[in-house]
Amino acid sequence: MAANGKKSDKHPPYKRSKQRERILALLRSTDTHPTANWLFGKLKKEFPNLSMGTIYRNIGILVRQGLIGRIAFGSTFDRLDANVSDHYHFICEKCNAIMDLKLPVVRDLEKQVPASEGFKVHRHAVEFYGLCPKCAKKA
Amino acid sequence: MAANGKKSDKHPPYKRSKQRERILALLRSTDTHPTANWLFGKLKKEFPNLSMGTIYRNIGILVRQGLIGRIAFGSTFDRLDANVSDHYHFICEKCNAIMDLKLPVVRDLEKQVPASEGFKVHRHAVEFYGLCPKCAKKA
DNA sequence: GTTCATGCAAATCGTTTGCACAATG
DNA sequence: CATTGTGCAAACGATTTGCATGAAC
Numbered sequence: 614m615a616a617n618g619k620k621s622d623k624h625p626p627y628k629r630s631k632q633r634e635r636i637l638a639l640l641r642s643t644d645t646h647p648t649a650n651w652l653f654g655k656l657k658k659e660f661p662n663l664s665m666g667t668i669y670r671n672i673g674i675l676v677r678q679g680l681i682g683r684i685a686f687g688s689t690f691d692r693l694d695a696n697v698s699d700h701y702h703f704i705c706e707k708c709n710a711i712m713d714l715k716l717p718v719v720r721d722l723e724k725q726v727p728a729s730e731g732f733k734v735h736r737h738a739v740e741f742y743g744l745c746p747k748c749a750k751k752a
Numbered sequence: 753m754a755a756n757g758k759k760s761d762k763h764p765p766y767k768r769s770k771q772r773e774r775i776l777a778l779l780r781s782t783d784t785h786p787t788a789n790w791l792f793g794k795l796k797k798e799f800p801n802l803s804m805g806t807i808y809r810n811i812g813i814l815v816r817q818g819l820i821g822r823i824a825f826g827s828t829f830d831r832l833d834a835n836v837s838d839h840y841h842f843i844c845e846k847c848n849a850i851m852d853l854k855l856p857v858v859r860d861l862e863k864q865v866p867a868s869e870g871f872k873v874h875r876h877a878v879e880f881y882g883l884c885p886k887c888a889k890k891a
Numbered sequence: 892g893t894t895c896a897t898g899c900a901a902a903t904c905g906t907t908t909g910c911a912c913a914a915t916g
Numbered sequence: 917c918a919t920t921g922t923g924c925a926a927a928c929g930a931t932t933t934g935c936a937t938g939a940a941c
Contacts, residue, residue, distance in 0.1 A: 628915045628916065629916095631914095648905090649906080650905085665905090665906080665907095666906090669905090669906060669907070670908095
């Protein structure tokens, strides 16, 4: 699943757990963007029997609670594109279709990244999320 | 790996193959963004013994040749983010670090997507690719 | 003929899930 | 005590890889 946020947010009555609290604390303590595996490494000292299942289940809960975000493109599998030219994408949150947009590519956006801080920008990508024409009609 | 394009592009002297030609043709014939599995389905009639290995190996070659693009965020695994506020990302093509940018989020970008065509935009994401300060310094 | 591509199967990797037991409210 | 969370291990789905054979140059 993608960053979604929709779906009748019927959380079950979450109970607190030491592990989940530590996961959240760890994520808040850093601005790198850790992976599940990194969390596991950091926490297995604290919880010697920690398991990946716990990490993933808690990540899921925290995302559902809106306390953290998950950076992942649309779905699990790679999508291919024979259109090699520069273009933006629209991703339908309903049917997961990915479509090319014929918008002008705003290279000027790249000027906003502070070169002063040492960034060297080569390119940028933009994805719009929402409902594609077909799904919008059905809504 | 991510959309990369770097790495000493020492292609071996690729030889042509019926399968690869058909894969490219298929990708060019559509503007949906097929998955490896979709290609497999379409082609197994034509090549009854086709294997997934062949699909993936050829996708890799086509990408290396710059003939197609692969849409995938940074890496294979999800990255987490405790920064829930709206922000853009910078992704280092060298060390794969993902960093939050403190740029203003340009919601006006979303107006460019032609609502006239029926798109309903909910949000958008921007990722800048290049060298992070650390890697830029070393270059 | 040497090199690259294929098919097949096994392997890998990140993630998910079923189950019995422990912790929470 | 009713329910949610944990650890463990097995299951999963997408992708990768080793190897013997077949096609390309």
